[in-house]
Amino acid sequence: MxxxxxxxxxxxxxxxxxxxxxxxxxxxxxxxxxxxxxxxTRLYFxxxxxxxxxGHEFAGRLVARFLIDRGLGRGGGxxxx
Numbered sequence: 001m002x003x004x005x006x007x008x009x010x011x012x013x014x015x016x017x018x019x020x021x022x023x024x025x026x027x028x029x030x031x032x033x034x035x036x037x038x039x040x041t042r043l044y045f046x047x048x049x050x051x052x053x054x055g056h057e058f059a060g061r062l063v064a065r066f067l068i069d070r071g072l073g074r075g076g077g078x079x080x081x
Contacts, residue, residue, distance in 0.1 A: 001014075001018050001023050001024065001025045001026070011027065011029065015027060024066075024070060026062065026063065026066040028059055028062060028063075031062060032055070032058070032059065035058065042054055042055075043055035043058055
């Protein structure tokens with residue numbers, strides 16, 4: 001499960017629900033926020049909360065690594081075939 005809940009009050013509830021059921025969760029919020037704190041224009045359109053091309057590429061790499069590490073992406077698992 002991937003969470004993209006920028007500032008969502010429900011994120012903790014979803015994470016707890018998933019953890020109680022053994023569902024792996026990638027919460028993009030802290031990683032994206034940390035990267036944006038260094039340079040928000042690198043990931044987001046100016047004055048906007050939507051990702052720009054670099055933001056989508058960055059998030060895509062995070063999701064790909066999350067899947068590969070669990071054997072669900074390229075290099076392993078059914079999705080990698």
